[in-house]
Amino acid sequence: MLTDQEREEIEAELPHYPRKQALCIEALKVVQRHRGWVDDEALRDVGGFLEMTEHEVDSVATFYNLIYRRKVGRNVIHLCDSVSCWVMGCDRICEHLKNSLGIEIGETSDDGRFTLLPIPCLGDCDKAPSMMIGRELFSDLTPEKVDEILRSRK
Numbered sequence: 001m002l003t004d005q006e007r008e009e010i011e012a013e014l015p016h017y018p019r020k021q022a023l024c025i026e027a028l029k030v031v032q033r034h035r036g037w038v039d040d041e042a043l044r045d046v047g048g049f050l051e052m053t054e055h056e057v058d059s060v061a062t063f064y065n066l067i068y069r070r071k072v073g074r075n076v077i078h079l080c081d082s083v084s085c086w087v088m089g090c091d092r093i094c095e096h097l098k099n100s101l102g103i104e105i106g107e108t109s110d111d112g113r114f115t116l117l118p119i120p121c122l123g124d125c126d127k128a129p130s131m132m133i134g135r136e137l138f139s140d141l142t143p144e145k146v147d148e149i150l151r152s153r154k
Contacts, residue, residue, distance in 0.1 A: 073115040084125035
């Protein structure tokens with residue numbers, strides 16, 4: 001069931017959309033902001049509120065790569081794997097992250113601090129390789145810079 005706060009935040013967005021269903025991504029983002037991810041129960045709750053089926057909401061959630069359908073760590077690392085980042089060495093950065101965190105792509109560290117996910121493009125091609133943690137973008141990555149970034153995250 002949506003919490004009162006989640007419902008209020010979703011309802012506050014309604015005037016900005018032509019119909020309830022158009023609010024689906026924003027509603028999922030609200031739920032995720034409060035719960036950390038979107039589980040099956042949340043899909044049903046959002047669907048009920050927006051007059052959509054669970055399948056329709058799940059289709060939106062699984063298409064949009066910033067909606068998490070599985071539990072994630074406190075810090076979600078989105079490592080860009082676009083052509084520009086690949087040419088500039090994102091594979092080396094990826095290996096460094098996997099070794100440093102002891103996880104593979106799509107996994108969460110044992111302490112729950114980090115989840116490592118690929119993302120097709122961060123729009124930071126001129127400063128590749130790049131990654132994003134939360135809403136913060138990190139560019140011109142080197143293994144040393146990655147270590148410093150990881151140390152700064154709790």
